[in-house]
Amino acid sequence: MNKTQSVESFYDELSNQYTELIRKCVPRYEEIFYNLFHYIPSGLKPRNILDLGCGTGNLTAAALQYYPTAQIHALDISGDILDECRQRFAGISNIHYHQQDFNQLDFKDESSFDLVISSIAIHHIVDADKAALYIKLHGLLKPGGIFVFADQTSGMNDEIYQKHIARWKQEAFKLGSTQENWDMWMLHQTAHDYHSPTVWHLDQLRHTGFAAVDVIWKNIMWSVIMSVK
Template identity: 55%
Template sequence: MENVEEFYDQLSSSYSDLIRKCVPRYDELLNNMFLYLNADFKPLRILDLGCGTGNLTQKIIEHFPDTQIDALDLSEDILEECKKRFANKSNINYIQADFKTMHLPAAEYDLVMSSIAIHHVEDPFKLELYKNVYQSLKKGGIFIFADQTRGITDDIYFKNIDCWKEGAFKLGSTEENWKMWMEHQDAHDHHSPIGWHLDNLKNAGFEEVDLLSKYLMWAICWAKKH
């Protein structure tokens, strides 16, 4: 079985197209990540955790065109796609790193964002990641992430997956696409309930945490460092 890096290496050139056929309301999800940022919030440095081919990075540029961006991902090939996409941008720094082993610089970022990436690590590593992000933020810094979550019961969880499948096929996914995502999910994905995320963001040190929105499995969480 391929690992996560190999999986995304193989999808690097087609990822942006496939994700829009896979995730219902995908662009709405990305847009909603910015809804609760105050108009006077002007971050000087932003980290995009698990940047992929740059879909969230693109939204960051649209909202904060002059900020310095660190785009981090595990896959070298997918980072190359991101580099090609933003070849005319000089304010993006690319970092190849693993969520499980990386050490973010202290008090470096005003804003850390992540889109559909954190579920790729097991719960103990998520907690360490949250601690890592917390110490990497300046005072007043904000962590916003969108991710797949698990229902509080198996009935809720599997109903969400059934609805996800129905929505994905309406978007143009094929049986082959769905089988690929489910095989990857069974092997590499680690979904956690919303309550788990919020509790452990607090355990990591964040004083202000909230669920901003949720549709089926996809939730947006907010955490602020005072």
């Protein structure tokens, strides 16, 4: 089984409990979402939004609150996770579902999105693939469009990174995670996660051609990063 299939299988298996587990794992989870949308320019009225790595639809649900009339394209590698989304948003006609790998995004129309959002998903691909993804997203955004995402990051050196991990474990246990939960996430992280320094993302986005980039919120190893085309 290759790495892509393994990531897909992992989230297929977690699909019906993902939201519960992630809320017990990620400190200040709701605050991440609040800040992801809070700093989007008030003048942006997105008609087409891409939710990259939608999971069970937590970020999609937030996007619906802020932009209820937008066409939202929910994309994930896991078919079972997308089925959870379909059930969650049954009867809502402005959500469209795409089972795709980040490395093989397939949208026919370039410059087709006003807003691209993502939450704790991009770290599942290696840096070279992140760089290629940013190029692709820059092409998919309309002029003036926004790419804003939350993700796990590392640190400027391994000592800081390991301190991040230790603090994360403390906070996760405060939220109700068990040792079994923690061991599961760490096993997954070892096999499939590629955390990069926050500054790496900023440099790469600038190199890609985004006109402005910024870290708009950070807590331990979670960063919310915005870039404007």
